[in-house]
Amino acid sequence: DVKVTQSSRYLVKRTGEKVFLECVQDMDHENMFWYRQDPGLGLRLIYFSYDVKMKEKGDIPEGYSVSREKKERFSLILESASTNQTSMYLCASSLYGGSNQPQHFGDGTRLSIL
Amino acid sequence: SQQGEEDPQALSIQEGENATMNCSYKTSINNLQWYRQNSGxxxxHLILIRSNEREKHSGRLRVTLDTSKKSSSLLITASRAADTASYFCATPLSNDYKLSFGAGTTVTVRA
Incomplete structure (x- = not known):
């Protein structure tokens, strides 16, 4: 079974802090994704990566950056955290390119910015 | 850019009953996926149905796809308390890697 592990289940940070969310997958998947999930809005794609060091913006990249130095690890960075970035963050991976691939999700990080 | 939309937003049923939820989407797709999310x-991933398939089964799940109406349905038969969850449909955005998820249907199965 694919395992996608997010480093923290809950995180509390202060406005202006630089925040790192880490995600690791153990199945040699090429694609990795970061979403945020807010009530009533569903999942919104922040960034995704289709290969090491490759990334593309999703629907809401403003205020975020990502890093993928190794195939198994995809990091989401909040450059200067703001209260409107309080949300549930979900990482996912899929085997290879194409929208017909199932995505495998981690259990999420519930991030609160005070 | 939300492509799919689930209906109803919430559903409450008795254990043993069937639960049906629908997903409508806007543009032509070559496949559609359904996902489940338990609280927290x-x-x-539950099931993927391709555009040339009309119906697909997986255990107690039955998914249909009507490309002419741009809609899909997910039926859970003989529901159990463990089926209490939110269910999302996901549709491709153009022909690339990305999926668009709806806001989900929250299903509560009462004992």
Whole structure:
């Protein structure tokens, strides 16, 4: 079974802090994704990566950056955290390119910015 | 850019009953996926149906796809308390890697 592990289940940070969310997958998947999930809005794609060091913006990249130095690890960075970035963050991976691939999700990080 | 939309937003049923939820989407697709999310957890992939398929089964799940109406339905038969979760449909955005998820249907199965 694919395992996608997010480093923290809950995180509390202060406005202006630089925040790192880490995600690791153990199945040699090429694609990795970061979403945020807010009530009533569903999942919104922040960034995704289709290969090491490759990334593309999703629907809401403003205020975020990502890093993928190794195939198994995809990091989401909040450059200067703001209260409107309080949300549930979900990482996912899929085997290879194409929208017909199932995505495998981690259990999420519930991030609160005070 | 939300492509799919689930209906109803919430559903409450008795254990043993069937639960049906629908997904409508806007543009032509070559496949559609359904996911489940238990409270406080990540999404779990349930089933993928391709555009040339009308119906697909997996255990107690039955998914239909009507490309002429741009809609899909997910039926859970003989529901159990463990089926209490939110269910999402996901549709491709153009022909690339990305999926668009709806806001989900929250299903509560009462004992």
């Amino acid at each position: 957890r990540g999404l779990v």
